[in-house]
Amino acid sequence: MAVLLIGAGTIVTAYVLQPTESKAQVSSLEISNLVTGVQRTALLSMTNASEGSLKIIWFATAPSTVQLYLAIGCNNESGTGCNLGTPLGSWRNQTTGSWNTTGPLVFPYLMAVRTESANGGSFSASASETISAMSTPLPALTQLFIDAAAATLLILGSIAVFLALFLRGGVYRENESLVSRSAEDAEAIADGYAVREPPRRR
Numbered sequence: 476m477a478v479l480l481i482g483a484g485t486i487v488t489a490y491v492l493q494p495t496e497s498k499a500q501v502s503s504l505e506i507s508n509l510v511t512g513v514q515r516t517a518l519l520s521m522t523n524a525s526e527g528s529l530k531i532i533w534f535a536t537a538p539s540t541v542q543l544y545l546a547i548g549c550n551n552e553s554g555t556g557c558n559l560g561t562p563l564g565s566w567r568n569q570t571t572g573s574w575n576t577t578g579p580l581v582f583p584y585l586m587a588v589r590t591e592s593a594n595g596g597s598f599s600a601s602a603s604e605t606i607s608a609m610s611t612p613l614p615a616l617t618q619l620f621i622d623a624a625a626a627t628l629l630i631l632g633s634i635a636v637f638l639a640l641f642l643r644g645g646v647y648r649e650n651e652s653l654v655s656r657s658a659e660d661a662e663a664i665a666d667g668y669a670v671r672e673p674p675r676r677r
Contacts, residue, residue: 498606506598509539509590516557518549519602520583527606530575531564531584537596538568539588546585557585580604 504517519531533541543564549557563584564574568591588598 498608499603500606501601501603503599503601504586505600506588509535509537509588509592509596509598511591511593511595512589514587514589515598516585516587517600518546518583518585519600521580521602521604522606523582524580524604524606526578527580527604528575528577529580529602529604530573531600531602532573533571533586533598533600535570535588535590535596535598537590537592537594538570539566539590539592539596539598540568541566541572541598542587543574544585544587545581546583549583549585559585580606 500521502519502521504519506515506517509515521529531543535541541564542562544557544559544562546557546559563576564572566572584602586598586600590596
């Protein structure tokens with residue numbers, strides 16, 4: 476049974492419980508000359524990932540309306556010519572805000588900022604991205620040895636379990652030993668099985 480468990484554990488470890496490693500990076504953007512009533516935009520570009528997390532935190536020196544979009548087809552870093560859909564995040568007349576997501580990450584994102592403050596203001600945002608990636612796979616020959624060892628352990632474990640159950644059922648139980656008897660005992664036993672005739676009537 477122990478051999479069977481070791482084999483199963485080897486396969487699970489090799490294929491299911493592979494260790495993962497995370498890669499983190501930080502990016503920032505800034506709009507320093509907000510003008511009253513004029514919308515300014517900036518792009519946030521980081522690393523596309525099939526699985527990861529992204530958190531964006533922004534600050535403004537004056538109450539501002541901020542919108543976050545997934546930007547498609549942008550011409551340059553200023554965000555002109557982008558095809559924008561529904562905002563992913565929206566804040567009205569705020570000085571700070573945050574947004575986060577997990578799953579597939581596709582860049583760039585566009586942030587649109589407008590303030591109604593008479594004195595204008597400035598805007599800054601920082602983004603932290605964490606990418607989850609599988610560890611480097613084992614060489615093919617090493618993986619082949621692991622597979623062979625696991626398969627061998629599974630086969631040996633199965634045979635051991637089968638034999639344990641088979642022997643427990645008594646298939647190989649020793650026959651009872653024969654008891655040696657003397658000639659007198661044999662004759663007495665024979666007499667016991669002899670057919671007795673009924674007594675004759677006189």
